[in-house]
Every structure is written in C-alpha cells, then in structure tokens.
Amino acid sequence: MSEFDYDAIIVGAGPIGGYLARKLAERELKILILEEHSEIGRPFQCAGLVNPKAMASVELLDTVLTPIWGARIYSPEGTLVEIGHESKIRTWSVCRKLFDESVVSQSIKSGADIWLSSKPIDVKITEDKVKLDISTPKGIQTLTTKVVCGADGAHSWVRRSLKMGRPKETMIGMQIEVTGYNGKNGKLDMYTGTDISPGFFAWVIPSGETSRVGVWSQTKYIGDKSCEDLLNELMRNSKWSDKFKNCREVGRFVGSVPSGILRNTTSTRVALFGDAAGICKPTTGGGIGPGFAHIDLIIDEFSDLIKRDKLDKTVLSKMDKKIDKMRKSQARARALRDAFLSHSSDEELEQIFKVWAKPEVIEMINEVGEIENPIPLGTKMLKEIPEFRKLAGRAIKAVLWS
Numbered sequence: 001m002s003e004f005d006y007d008a009i010i011v012g013a014g015p016i017g018g019y020l021a022r023k024l025a026e027r028e029l030k031i032l033i034l035e036e037h038s039e040i041g042r043p044f045q046c047a048g049l050v051n052p053k054a055m056a057s058v059e060l061l062d063t064v065l066t067p068i069w070g071a072r073i074y075s076p077e078g079t080l081v082e083i084g085h086e087s088k089i090r091t092w093s094v095c096r097k098l099f100d101e102s103v104v105s106q107s108i109k110s111g112a113d114i115w116l117s118s119k120p121i122d123v124k125i126t127e128d129k130v131k132l133d134i135s136t137p138k139g140i141q142t143l144t145t146k147v148v149c150g151a152d153g154a155h156s157w158v159r160r161s162l163k164m165g166r167p168k169e170t171m172i173g174m175q176i177e178v179t180g181y182n183g184k185n186g187k188l189d190m191y192t193g194t195d196i197s198p199g200f201f202a203w204v205i206p207s208g209e210t211s212r213v214g215v216w217s218q219t220k221y222i223g224d225k226s227c228e229d230l231l232n233e234l235m236r237n238s239k240w241s242d243k244f245k246n247c248r249e250v251g252r253f254v255g256s257v258p259s260g261i262l263r264n265t266t267s268t269r270v271a272l273f274g275d276a277a278g279i280c281k282p283t284t285g286g287g288i289g290p291g292f293a294h295i296d297l298i299i300d301e302f303s304d305l306i307k308r309d310k311l312d313k314t315v316l317s318k319m320d321k322k323i324d325k326m327r328k329s330q331a332r333a334r335a336l337r338d339a340f341l342s343h344s345s346d347e348e349l350e351q352i353f354k355v356w357a358k359p360e361v362i363e364m365i366n367e368v369g370e371i372e373n374p375i376p377l378g379t380k381m382l383k384e385i386p387e388f389r390k391l392a393g394r395a396i397k398a399v400l401w402s
Contacts, residue, residue: 003129003144004030004129004144004145004146005032005143005144005145006030006031006032006113006143006144006145006146007024007029007030007031007145007146007147007306007307008024008029008030008031008032008145008146008147008148008149008306009031009032009033009034009130009132009143009145009147009148009149010031010032010033010034010148010149010151011034011119011120011148011149011150011151011152011156011157011158012033012034012035012150012151012152012153012156012274012276013033013034013035013040013100013104013114013116014100014151014153014274015099015100015103015288015291015292016151016273016274016275016287016288016291016292016295017033017035017104017149017151017152017273017274018033018040018100018103018104018106018107019057019058019103019106019107019291019292019295020149020151020273020295020299021033021104021107021110021112022103022106022107022110022112023295023296023299023303024112024299024302024303024306025107025110025111025112026110026111027299027303027307028111029303029306029307030111031107031111031112031113032112032113032114032115032143032145033104033107033112033113033114033115034114034115034118034119034120034134035114035115035116035117035118036117036118036119037116037117038116038117039116040097040100040101040104040116041096041097041098041099041100041101042097046096046253046255046287046288047175047203047205047212047214047285047286048065048093048094048095048096048099048205048207048212049068049091049092049093049094049205049284049286049288050091050092050094050099050288050289051090051091051092051286051288051289052089052090052091052092053289053292053293054288054289054292054293055092057292057296058102058103058106060094060099060102060103061092062098062102063094063095063098063099063102064092064093064094065093065094065095065206065207065208066092066093066185066186066206066207066208067089067092067093067186068089068090068091068092068093068186068187068188068205068206069084069085069086069087069088069089069090069186069187070082070083070084070085070086070090070186070187070188071083071084071090071187071188071189071190072184072187072188072189072190073189073190073192073201073353073356074189074190074191074192074239074240075192075193075349075350075352075353075354076192076193076194076195076346076349076350077239077346077350078239079350079353079354079357080357081353081356081357081362081365082187082362083362083365083366083369084187084366085366086186093188093205093206093207093208093212095207095208115134115136117136117137118134118135118136118137118141119134119135119157120132120133120134120135120148120157120158120161121133121134121135121140123148123158123161123162125148125162125268125269125270127268127312129144129145129146129269130144130145130146130147130148130269130270131143131144132144132145132148146269146306146309146311147269147270147271147306147311148269148270148271149270149271149272149273150270150271150272150273150276150277151272151273151274151276152276153274153275153276154170154255154256154257154258154275154276155256156272156275156276158270158272158276159262159272159276159277162267162270164262164264164265164267164270164272165262165263165264166258166262166278167258167259167260167261167262167277167278167280168259168260168261168278168334169218169258169259169260169282169334170218170256170257170258170259171200171216171217171218171256171257171258171259171285172216172217172218172219172227172255172256172257173214173215173216173217173227173254173255173256173257173285174214174215174216174226174227174228174230174231174252174253174254175212175213175214175215175252175253175254176212176213176214176231176249176251176252176253177207177210177211177212177213177249177250177251177252177253178210178211178212178213178244178247178248178249178250179209179210179211179247179248179250180246180247180248181204181211181213181243181244181246181247182242182243182244182246183204183206183211183243184206185206186206187206188203188204188205188206189203189204189243190202190203191203191204191234191238191240192341192349193238193346193349194345194346195230195233195237195238196215196230196233196234196238197215197216197217197230197234198217198221198222198230199217199218199220199221199341199342199343200215200216200217200218200221200341200342201216201341202214202215202216202230202231202234203215204243210250211247213231213234213235213244213247214231215227215230215231215234216257216285217230221342227254235247257275257280257285257287258275258278258280259278259280259281259282259285259330259334260278260282260330260331260334261277261278261279261323261326261327261330262277262278264317264320265277265279265320265323266313266316266317266319266320267313267316268311268312268313268316269311269312271302271316273291273294273295274287274291274294275287275291277294279291279294279323279326281330281333282330282333282334282337283333283334283336283337290326290330293326294323294326297322297323297326298319298322298323301319301322302319305319340352355385355387360385361381361385364377364380364381364384364385365377368380
C-alpha cells in the first residue's frame with residue numbers, strides 16, 4: 001500500500017480547482033478536492049465571463065447564458081465608445097453555478113474524489129509528506145499527501161497558513177443581478193468616473209433573462225465610501241440612471257479580487273493556483289482564463305514531479321519560473337490600466353475617450369483589441385495615433401518599460 005492517501009489534495013472546488021483536478025487525474029494521479037461549502041458554485045463572487053480559449057478547454061457551451069461580442073464604454077461625461085461585431089465572440093456570459101459544477105464533474109469523471117462541507121484546519125509539511133487535518137461532516141479526518149494545492153480563492157487558507165505572501169493588489173467589488181435593465185443583447189456596458197468607480201470602472205453584463213450590475217475599486221480610491229454607495233450612485237444619481245429605472249434586484253454578491261502574481265507560488269510540497277496565487281487580470285478582474293492558462297503551462301512538469309515525488313522547494317521553484325512571462329505581462333497590463341484609467345482624472349479620461357471615439361480608432365480597437373492582452377492595442381495606438389501620444393505619456397512608459 002502507498003504511504004500516501006492521495007497524490008495531491010486540492011483545496012477549493014471552484015473552476016480552477018476543478019480544472020487542475022481533472023488535468024492531474026487524467027495523468028493517472030490519485031486526487032482529492034476539498035470544498036468547504038455543501039454545494040459547488042455557491043457563494044457566487046464573479047462576473048461570470050469565460051473567454052473563448054478557456055471555454056475551449058472545457059467545452060461547456062451548454063452553460064452559456066449570452067455570448068458577448070461587443071461593448072459600450074462611457075466616459076465620465078457620457079462620450080460613448082462602441083466596439084465589437086457580431087461576427088466575433090469576445091467572451092461568454094455563463095451561469096457560474098452550472099459552469100463550476102460542470103468543471104468539477106469533469107474532474108470526477110476523470111477519477112478525482114471530492115469531499116463537500118470539508119475544509120483543512122491544520123497542515124504539517126515535512127521533507128517527505130504533507131499531513132492535513134480536515135473538518136468534515138463525520139468529524140476530524142487526517143490524510144497524507146505528496147502535495148497540497150491551494151485553489152481556495154482570494155482569502156486562501158493555504159496561502160495564509162503557510163505564510164506565502166500576498167498578491168500585489170486587491171480590488172473590492174459588489175455585483176447585483178437585476179431584471180429590467182435597458183441594455184443591448186450581446187454587448188456589455190462599462191461606465192467610468194470618480195463618482196461611480198474611482199480608479200476603475202462599473203459594468204453591466206447581459207446574462208440571459210437578467211443582467212449583472214457591478215462596481216469595483218480599491219480602498220485607497222474610494223475613501224470612506226463602500227462599493228454599495230458607488231453602485232447606488234450609478235443606478236440612482238448618474239447620467240445613466242434612466243437605464244436602471246425599471247431594474248429589480250434578484251441577487252447580490254460581494255467579494256475581493258486579488259491581482260499580481262506572488263513572487264513564489266510554490267514552496268516545499270505546496271503550490272498555489274488561481275486567485276490564491278494572485279493570477280487574475282488586472283484590467284478586468286477575470287481569473288478563469290489566466291488560471292486555466294497557468295495550469296496548462298505547468299501541468300506536464302507538475303504531474304511528473306508528483307509521480308517522482310520530487311517536490312522540494314528548489315525543484316518546484318524551477319516550475320514556478322515558467323510563469324515569469326505571465327508575471328511580466330500582467331505587470332505591463334496593470335501599468336497600462338493605471339496610466340489610462342486609475343491615475344487619470346475625469347477630465348483626462350474625457351480627452352482620452354474623445355480620441356478613442358474616432359472611427360479610425362474604433363476600427364483599430366475592433367481589429368487588434370483583446371480582453372486578455374491589451375498590450376498590442378496600446379502599442380499600436382501609441383505608434384499610429386498622434387493625438388493619443390500627446391495624452392498618454394504615462395502609457396508610453398507602461399508599454400515600453402514595464
């Protein structure tokens with residue numbers, strides 16, 4: 001008999017934990033997922049967007065509520081930049097409960113086990129194994145494993161318990177689900193301005209029969225206000241309040257979004273994934289796409305190391321270096337976001353929007369723009385739009401030197 005109960009124990013049964021479990025189980029490893037809640041996909045703390053590449057990884061189009069092919073982006077004074085074409089799907093709005101359940105189901109079909117209503121309460125890591133004490137409906141259970149994987153979100157118990165640091169920044173957000181929003185099918189709406197989402201933006205995402213209305217920011221920008229204050233300002237007192245006059249709230253969700261990949265996402269017999277590792281787009285807050293990409297990047301090497309039981313800090317740190325390119329890309333995207341949005345006053349934003357609204361610029365955005373990677377568009381605009389260069393001194397530094 002093996003001296004280990006499992007080859008790997010994954011904490012967290014969200015889409016990242018489920019996808020990781022499937023990929024490891026497909027490689028004939030014995031995997032257990034721990035989920036502290038009694039059901040998958042609750043509580044819901046996400047805008048529910050899945051990019052095409054991530055969707056292709058799991059092939060769960062039956063979870064889609066609305067394909068998103070465009071966006072309407074409003075400046076603080078109301079200048080509209082409308083982008084996208086029905087011929088190209090940019091992202092998918094999904095039912096997150098069904099999506100999460102389906103991703104985890106794929107892992108179970110591949111051979112992974114799952115314990116619901118179960119969470120680790122103590123961890124001891126030695127040179128040769130990990131011992132986890134787990135609170136379960138049947139009492140405290142103790143298991144041994146070769147490696148523990150933290151896919152347990154923004155407030156990761158694994159990351160905190162093992163003192164693995166913090167992501168570079170944490171955004172806070174609030175989202176409600178409503179009926180009756182005056183939007184356009186297939187297009188998400190984005191709103192900017194210090195009154196409604198200082199340093200960032202607010203959004204409305206079509207999701208079938210309902211819409212998801214949300215705001216996000218950072219405490220350093222909103223001061224004494226709350227995200228609920230900002231959301232109320234958008235819906236009741238902003239220039240766009242008329243769009244919300246028939247809205248009826250049917251659900252609300254509050255959460256934090258960590259961004260900025262940790263310096264070390266691994267240590268001896270431990271690895272972090274998704275929000276737990278700070279792997280989240282700083283431009284949109286999306287974590288599913290980059291989380292899947294991280295797993296795809298390291299999965300072959302990681303599974304091989306597990307099979308050979310070579311999981312000391314030095315060996316795993318070499319695997320960690322595989323995401324250095326992702327770290328740099330996120331850092332540049334954050335710098336670009338700050339230059340164009342977070343560090344711009346409403347007056348500066350208005351000038352930028354007037355350039356973005358030009359037909360030739362919108363054509364360029366439609367041609368080059370990608371939600372996942374804004375750098376190529378930023379570079380092209382700086383090279384080819386003279387008015388933009390005059391407004392974007394900070395952006396030039398962000399694109400060229402970050």
